[in-house]
Amino acid sequence: MKPTTGSTVLAEVRGLVVERGVGERPVLDGVDLTLRTGEVLALVGRSGSGKTTLALSLLGRVREGLTLRSGSVRVAGFDPFTPAGRSRVRGRLVGFLGQDPASALNPARRLGSTLREAAALVVPSGRRVPDRAERERRIRAALNEVELPTDPAFLRRYPHQVSGGQAQRLALAVATIGDPRLLVLDEPTSGLDPGLAEDLTARLSERHRQAGGAMLLVSHDRQLIEALADRVLRTEEGRLEPRRRSDTMPRPTPRLASPPEPAGPPLLELDGLRATHGRRVAVEGVSLTVRAGGCTALVGPSGAGKSTVARCLLGLHPSWSGELRLAGAPVPADFRRRTRAQRRALQLVAQDSVAALNPRESVRRALLRPLAEGGNGVLEEEAVRLLERVGLSPVLLGRLPHELSGGERQRVSLARALAASPRVLVCDEVTSALDTETRDSVLELLTELRHTAGLGMVLITHDPEVRAAADRVVTLTEGRVITGEQAATTGGGPR
Amino acid sequence: MRPAFSEGRSRDTSGLLTWCCAGVCLLVLAVAFLGPLLATGSPTEQVGPPFAAPGPGHPLGTDFLGRDVATRLLHGGWVVLALSVGATALATLLGAGAGVWLGLTAERGGEMVMRGVDLLAVFPSLLLLMLLATGAPDNDAAVLLAVGLASTPFSLRVVRAATRQVAGTGYVLTARARGDSWPAVVRYDVLPNIAGTVLADAGIRFVAAVHLTATAGFLGLGRGAPNANWGRMIRENLAGTALNPLPVLLPAALLAAFAVAVNLLADRVAGRMRHFDSARSDS
Amino acid sequence: MSWGPFLLRRLAVAVPTLGALSALVFGATELLPGDAVSAIAGPSATEAERDAVRDRLGLDRDPVTRYLEWAGGALRGDLGTAYTGGRAVTELIGSRLPNSLLLAGLALLVTVPVSVTLGLLAGARAGRRSDRVVSTGVLLVAGLPEFVLATVLLWLMAAEADLLPQVSLVPLGGTPLGTPEILVLPVLTLAASGIAVGTRLVRSAGAEVAASPWVEAARLRGIAGTRLAVRHVLPGALAPATQAFGLVSGALVGGAIVVETVFGYPGIGLELQQAVAHRDVPLVQGIALVLCAITLATVLLADIAARALDPRRGSAR
Secondary structure (H helix, E strand, C coil), X not given: CCXXXXXXXXXXXXXXXXXXXXXXCCCEEXXXXXXXXXXXXXXXXXXXXXXXXXXXXXXXXCCCCCEEEEEEEEECCECCCCHHHHHHHECCCEEEECCCHHHHCCCCCCHHHHHHHHHHHXXXXXXXXXXXXXXXXXXXXXXXXXXXXXXXXXXCCCHHHCCHHHHHHHHHHHHHCCCCCEEEEECCCCCCCHHHHHHHHHHHHHHHHHHCCEEEEECCEHHHHHHHCCEEEEEECCEEEECCHHHCECCCCCCCCCCCCCCCCEEEEEEEEEEEECCEEEEEEEEEEEECCCEEEEECCCCCCHHHHHHHHCCCCCCEEEEEEECCEECCCCHHHCCHHHHHHEEEECCCCCCCCXXXXXXXXXXXXXXXXXXXXXXXXXXHHHHXXXXXXXXXXHCCHHHCCHHHHHHHHHHHHHCCXXXXXXXXXCCCCCCHHHHHHHHHHHHHHHHHHCCEEEEEECCHHHHXXXXXXXXXXXXXXXEEEEEHHHCCCCC | CCCCCCCCCHXXXXXXXXXXXXXXXXXXXXXXXXXXXXXXXXXXCECCCCCCCCECCXXXXXXCCCEEHHHHHHHCCHHHHHHHHHHHHHHHHHHHHHHHHHHHCCHHHHHHHHHHHHHHHHCCHHHHHHHHHHHCCCCHHHHHHHHHHHHHHHHHHHHHHHHHHHHCCHHHHHHHHHXXXXXXXXXXXXXXXXXXXXXXXXXXXXXXXXXXXXXXXXXXXXXXXXXXXXXXXXXXXXXXXXXXXXXXXXXXXXXXXXXXXXXXXXXXXXXHHHHXXXXXXXX | CCHHHHHXXXXXXXXXXXXXXXXXXXXXXXXXXXXXXXXXXXXXXXXXXXHHHHHHHCCCCCHHHHHHHHHHHHHCCCCCECCXXXXXXXXXXXXXXHHHHHHHHHHHHHHHHHHHHHHHHHHCCCCCHHHHHHHHHHHHHHHCCHHHHHHHHHHXXXXXXXXXXXXXXXXXXXXXXXXXXXXXXXXXXXXXXXXXXXXXXXXXXXXXXHXXXXXXXXXXXXXXXXXXXXXXXXXXXXXXXXXXXXXXXXXXXXXXXXXXXXXXXXXXXXXXXXXXXXXCHXXXXXXXXXXXXXXXXXXXXXHHHHHHHCCCECCEC
């Protein structure tokens, strides 16, 4: 890590308390923070722990639904919570870049008008309004810095008429056009595909090296933090603490060793899948195999058609062709034509632990419904046994989903799938809403179930660490397989 | 999802407004439905000269045929409100039934049906009312049917959208793939999660139904003279406002107060109900 | 997608829709149990007299044939003859329609700027004080049935204050523009309900844009107030609001019928109301068909305007 470059205090937060409503736990509970000139501070922590709220307070912004109770914020001596201070701070002393930077561009305005407006807001050397030539110079400089064309034809375009990378760089140019002394970055790389994230990381560190402004970085991205941060702090229940190892996630290829594939005949085989949405071909030429106790990962960027494949496997997609065999016997494409045994043999554990459970259904009923369909004897006992099997206490039976934590919900969802006594589980992004620790424990549970119950598993994911748990990998891009089935032990194909 | 409400001072004043609206609604409902029981005279009997000012025997004056305004006021409300309630119930039942069905069944067939529904929604509702009234004159059932049918497409669209949202969730997919029967999916998964939306929508439909039913009375559609009807009273007595404005102003005030109060109330309820539907999946 | 295929596609939906609506118009008046014969022949007519009327009007033939004849006539610009007065329906419509279009046009001239201003004021600052004031005010006006609003305005301005004419009489052969004072109350009433609808549409479109990441980014760049509303929220809100406005145009047609009836304004809505009162089936059918066509045209125009206002056109859909 680099040494702190400046020693004067740029921004100072004292005793900041921000609340959501009376009686609820404060979002920020008396936070103190000092940021020095030129320093890069990273904030990490679970979602909802107040890191974005803290970052935005430097811009004098409290989001709707939140209230500033007490405490003070000063940026270069100005209080951003007063109108006068705010107009000095926003866009001038402090720049801001949020999640998915390109979304900061108004889709209904031309690139040039956004840039000109941003340039006009900047006050150079004490003058109230910069003259036209000065404005043009700043625009050109900002565009040159991010390597974008400066010709009028380019500036007349709308954001949807340039590439994602160009839009992102333009957003960076807009945020930094006034050479702000502090740049607030709120999860700038989360949700970006790896190329864009790498480009942004490189540009931000380059900018920091050249211009040397301070940065406040809110992120989970380990690479970004390592490239930029001098200091890392963690928010926990509205307070600041030293960081922990598990707070950040690496972006690159998996490092866990994959388990060897179990022997035995294939349990589930899918051959030459082709699925359409109306006239558009959504997925084409996907084949995969799962053995009992084995795990096949289906990976690829979002929008590649992974969830469509899951829906096809379960017979929920209205129009697809291809061959599906369960233990050698063919399974019809449409779930309505499948036998009850076939339906129960393939179970879905759905994406997003919140929508995966009926918000108005107790854990008990969620488990009893599939159990009752199966005609088991003492249902309540069976439900308790299932909860224990996924590592949950029977106390939870009476709870509604919103009374459970994210990890608990995912386990209930798993228990509900197991209630149908399946042979293959199709897990669709089951860990994407979970933090690192919870994710790892859910993955462990999945592995254990495979080994003890001989379950086959199709694991749909975009997370390289989740993929590492699989013994076979199929990579999808834009509905097509770019790397066919391969044993994951080779280290994974191209991203 | 973004928070739908920002907490704060606004709650107190808006709470007061909500209670006032509820009070006004109850008052008008009481006049309309208890009125016929309370009125002593006959609403069709001539008790004085036309457009007489208030006096003994006719405390609010007389109308254009010399009938007692007070008695006619007490008799003229229930038909407007009862037809509105009936039409709302019709629209909500048809809309919710068809909306849930279309929201759950095949995407492509559903799209075709929705084209037709959009077509009906474009059709001006007052025009439908006038057409049916031409086909079946002097008939309150035609008014109820027209008002109900005019509201159904909007109800259907809202319920279908809510159902589709629920139908795409992991828990419905899981239940369908597992082979749960349709009635079970509708009962356990769909209905509990769209109930708030359906109720909120019924409130909005009721506002439209009150408007349309009162307008029908004003235009002389539905069961005709000499029956009392707040909407028609306004029209009948428009010519005599210089002599006695009460037979115009009083029914107008009752209708206006009720319509405005219901509208404000429905808006509040709609906000709460949508909040209620999304709150659980939001937390 | 360029303009050509877009227009073709919209027309391909609009034309069959108009056909279906014509069947609905014809069916609603003809197939229901109720019958124009007793209205024309009178309640005391003998069965022979009623038969004669039925025969004269051709009502004894099968309804599908009569619909096809009527629709075929409509395509050639012939909507039949009114029962009362014996004039051609198209001629009656032709003499009244310009007055209605004038009324609607003037109301729109008031509605659009006021709705956009109020809607933006509320939507760009959703949840704040100005939003609550505007939204509650709009709800109050939207709660009033048009005829109540019209009646009260009439009573206040004409009967009590004697400022404006109570009935919109137009001299024979003249236009309402010759006596502009008769237009004031009808235009005001129609605009009031239009503003109530329009403001809500602009507000909800504006509130959605105001919560977008790009408006948040602009806010954090120090852009605020009118500039934020007009330069950042409005461009994105205009297209969806325009499109939604087209979809509620049916409600405005209803408003025009009521307003014309209250003020006795000689437009197509008053004509329709009188035709319904006289059970003049061909006239009701003819006017209803024209109103359907106007509503559809409004939806289509709003769609086209929304597309023209949306810089993203061509990329999506």
